[in-house]
Amino acid sequence: MTKKNTTSKHLLNNTLKSYALEDYKTALISRECSALGRIEVHTGKAKFGIFGDGKELPQLAMARAFKNGDFRSGYYRDQTFMMAIGAFTIENFFAGLYAHADIQADPTSAGRQMGGHFSTHSLDENGNWNNLLKQKNSSSDISCTAGQMPRLLGLAQASKIYREVAGIQNNNFSDNGNEVAWGTIGNASTSEGHFFETINAAGVMQVPMVMCVWDDDYGISVPAKYQTTKENISEILKGFQRNKNSNNGLEIFVVNGWDYPALIETFEKAGNIARTEHVPVLIHVRELTQPLGHSTSGSHERYKTKKRLEWEKEFDCNRKMREWILKSEFATEEELVQMEQEVKKMVAGGRKRAWEAYTNPIKSERSEFISVIDELINQTTNHQSEIEAIRNELVSIKAPIRKDIVSAGRKILRNLRYEQPSITKNLRQWIQNYSIDTQPKYSKYLYIENDSNPVSVKEVLPVYDKNSNLVDARIVLRENFDALFTKYSNLLIFGEDTGNIGDVNQSLEGLQKKYGELRIADVGIREATIVGQGIGMAMRGLRPIAEIQYLDYILYGLQTLSDDLASLHYRTFGRQMAPMIIRTRGHRLEGIWHSGSPMGVLLHSLRGVYILTPRNMTKAAGFYNTLLEGNQPAVVIECLNGYRLKEELPVNLGEFKTPIGVVETIKEGKDITIVSYGSTLRIVSQAAEELEKFGISAEIIDAQSLLPFDLNHDVVKSVAKTNRLLIIDEDVSGGASAYILQRVLEEQNAYQYLDSAPQTLTSKDHRTAYGTDGDYFSKPSVDDVFEKVYGIMHEANPNKYPNFLK
Numbered sequence: 001m002t003k004k005n006t007t008s009k010h011l012l013n014n015t016l017k018s019y020a021l022e023d024y025k026t027a028l029i030s031r032e033c034s035a036l037g038r039i040e041v042h043t044g045k046a047k048f049g050i051f052g053d054g055k056e057l058p059q060l061a062m063a064r065a066f067k068n069g070d071f072r073s074g075y076y077r078d079q080t081f082m083m084a085i086g087a088f089t090i091e092n093f094f095a096g097l098y099a100h101a102d103i104q105a106d107p108t109s110a111g112r113q114m115g116g117h118f119s120t121h122s123l124d125e126n127g128n129w130n131n132l133l134k135q136k137n138s139s140s141d142i143s144c145t146a147g148q149m150p151r152l153l154g155l156a157q158a159s160k161i162y163r164e165v166a167g168i169q170n171n172n173f174s175d176n177g178n179e180v181a182w183g184t185i186g187n188a189s190t191s192e193g194h195f196f197e198t199i200n201a202a203g204v205m206q207v208p209m210v211m212c213v214w215d216d217d218y219g220i221s222v223p224a225k226y227q228t229t230k231e232n233i234s235e236i237l238k239g240f241q242r243n244k245n246s247n248n249g250l251e252i253f254v255v256n257g258w259d260y261p262a263l264i265e266t267f268e269k270a271g272n273i274a275r276t277e278h279v280p281v282l283i284h285v286r287e288l289t290q291p292l293g294h295s296t297s298g299s300h301e302r303y304k305t306k307k308r309l310e311w312e313k314e315f316d317c318n319r320k321m322r323e324w325i326l327k328s329e330f331a332t333e334e335e336l337v338q339m340e341q342e343v344k345k346m347v348a349g350g351r352k353r354a355w356e357a358y359t360n361p362i363k364s365e366r367s368e369f370i371s372v373i374d375e376l377i378n379q380t381t382n383h384q385s386e387i388e389a390i391r392n393e394l395v396s397i398k399a400p401i402r403k404d405i406v407s408a409g410r411k412i413l414r415n416l417r418y419e420q421p422s423i424t425k426n427l428r429q430w431i432q433n434y435s436i437d438t439q440p441k442y443s444k445y446l447y448i449e450n451d452s453n454p455v456s457v458k459e460v461l462p463v464y465d466k467n468s469n470l471v472d473a474r475i476v477l478r479e480n481f482d483a484l485f486t487k488y489s490n491l492l493i494f495g496e497d498t499g500n501i502g503d504v505n506q507s508l509e510g511l512q513k514k515y516g517e518l519r520i521a522d523v524g525i526r527e528a529t530i531v532g533q534g535i536g537m538a539m540r541g542l543r544p545i546a547e548i549q550y551l552d553y554i555l556y557g558l559q560t561l562s563d564d565l566a567s568l569h570y571r572t573f574g575r576q577m578a579p580m581i582i583r584t585r586g587h588r589l590e591g592i593w594h595s596g597s598p599m600g601v602l603l604h605s606l607r608g609v610y611i612l613t614p615r616n617m618t619k620a621a622g623f624y625n626t627l628l629e630g631n632q633p634a635v636v637i638e639c640l641n642g643y644r645l646k647e648e649l650p651v652n653l654g655e656f657k658t659p660i661g662v663v664e665t666i667k668e669g670k671d672i673t674i675v676s677y678g679s680t681l682r683i684v685s686q687a688a689e690e691l692e693k694f695g696i697s698a699e700i701i702d703a704q705s706l707l708p709f710d711l712n713h714d715v716v717k718s719v720a721k722t723n724r725l726l727i728i729d730e731d732v733s734g735g736a737s738a739y740i741l742q743r744v745l746e747e748q749n750a751y752q753y754l755d756s757a758p759q760t761l762t763s764k765d766h767r768t769a770y771g772t773d774g775d776y777f778s779k780p781s782v783d784d785v786f787e788k789v790y791g792i793m794h795e796a797n798p799n800k801y802p803n804f805l806k
């Protein structure tokens, strides 16, 4: 260890003795689970396994230092920790392996995630917050290496906010910021940018984060020499070490993963430093092993030398702990042998119970289904032998899954397509009911499902009185944010240039002075961890708005948004949420990286997050007001070229609400329906004026909410009237316009009303060139819109609208 040991030896010994046997037993249970888990996969009872063998001891030490209210943000090796904090049983372990789709059996994800992805429940079954101070919390893991890092920063920052922001409500979330966020990561995964970005940000921000690196010298087959400079992560992070001359930085510890007393002492110290001083700590746990190899998909004998394999046997942390217990005379050989035998029985019993709990309900569903089929076989004279064959095949399956049942039913139904409907009725109904029960097990909770989903927030129109002035639109946002920061004590906003100057468009001008540096905050240039700050803080009861300065740069944070935020509620079966808002600005300004509108990218990667595209700042402010009444995470994209346009300042600031999932008709017309959104609407509106002069009346609909889109199906009502449909945006072809078209044609059945082919008008497929000409030749212009609409009308009525282009 680089830090000097200051704990009295005697005290430590007493603590160790009281911990040792209990911890050794947990280590044994965990190891036996890994061993049997591997067998379950290799005998076909589970599909994949990745286990925590060889990493047991540091996790036991972490669990000892972990307190109620603390949070973990870790990865797939941490089963021992989860067991040690009492959040994960042997049965849970096997249920996860089997993909048992029941949140009671597999509390981590109701079978949605591969085993080895851990979490605890922050929400009850109705989606209401649990008291997070009364439990040990684990944010839900994702498979993406280092994907847990950005969120970790936010989980730690929440403690700082709760401790340092005066007047903040912290019931059930924080006890004066005394909670530590504990991160775990594999040595190889520290190569990811997310890791370095998080470490740097934590050093700057001084948040209570303990970052633990489980170092086994490998990342699957790739050894440290290809992963890490100097093959040593703590060595190269030494520049981050805090010292007397700097007021920030990290504390760094190094400890061997097989040395239980050193681990207990190190984790205890690290936890104390983080908790009391709000200083981030790195614990580099070295000399860990992987007795069973990386995962069930392969064996490490292929890539580790004999010498290494022998070393791993000798330095297996459980074995070392056993030796230490005996040497310390905390137990005798006989006592340990007895414990080891008992553990084997316990784990075998747990496995059996988990398997039965998983298979028995499906077996009874099968029996029920078989009786429906048997009844059918008696009644039908068609295809009896085929049906019997399908039936018998299903009966012969030793451990049926739901797919086997439903698929058999659907096969039978298609064979009986000519049968009397009265005879197939029971089967049809059974399959239908079964699907109604079963589909939600795999599909529920993509979005917030209780009444805190903001789609249920009703529109409140902005109110203007005789004193309402036309102002620069940024002022509407600023005044509205001011009202919101007064209204919500747990509201925060942060981003690049967000604090001191009040964002690049000054729509937060002066608010930092009023609400303080923590609530209206400048942060470093690091979009992934900006998003992560939002996720982590939202998971601890705060209401963060994370600013991405320009929409084009959201790609830096997209992995975190897509893999972590968008899947969080879904992957925890509704037991965790992060009600954050991503505020950004995009669409139309200048050049390749300040005028992007990659809405298709967002729509396709962020199912689970709402995507809102207000056409002006009053609409944008209304979206913030709506979102803060609910718990659904969302991205709000303001129009980059709209801040200096004039809008009237409403008087009901903080209260008017733009409805989500509702389109707005901004110009009525009878010849064609044009759907658009954001800055493009100004172009479309100008073109529509021009078209009027040529006798063409366009109806313009502002989509304004792309996800969810037009929940009332208002677009099809317009198409039923105009019989023509054109979608216009600034995305590439086949991007968001294609998405809107799919919704209108397939979901809203608009095709039946169409007299002309539905079309899209988009930007060119290249990025937007700089300058006014660059814009004109890259994105749809008034002329483009005019000609597109005119062309559609020409095709419908060539005499009235002669082709002037030929």
Ligand SMILES: Cc1ncc(C[n+]2csc(CCOP(=O)(O)OP(=O)(O)O)c2C)c(N)n1
Residues within 6 Å of the ligand: 077, 143, 144, 145, 185, 186, 187, 188, 189, 190, 214, 216, 218, 219, 220, 294
């Ligand atoms: C972004 C990403 N890239 C690749 C993978 C595939 N993968 C899974 S684990 C792993 C190695 C991780 O090694 P390390 O961080 O040292 O953890 P260990 O498994 O050794 O504990 C890789 C490459 C992944 N899950 N995510």
Ligand SMILES: [Mg+2]
Residues within 6 Å of the ligand: 186, 187, 188, 214, 215, 216, 217, 218, 219, 220
């Ligand atoms: Mg490793």
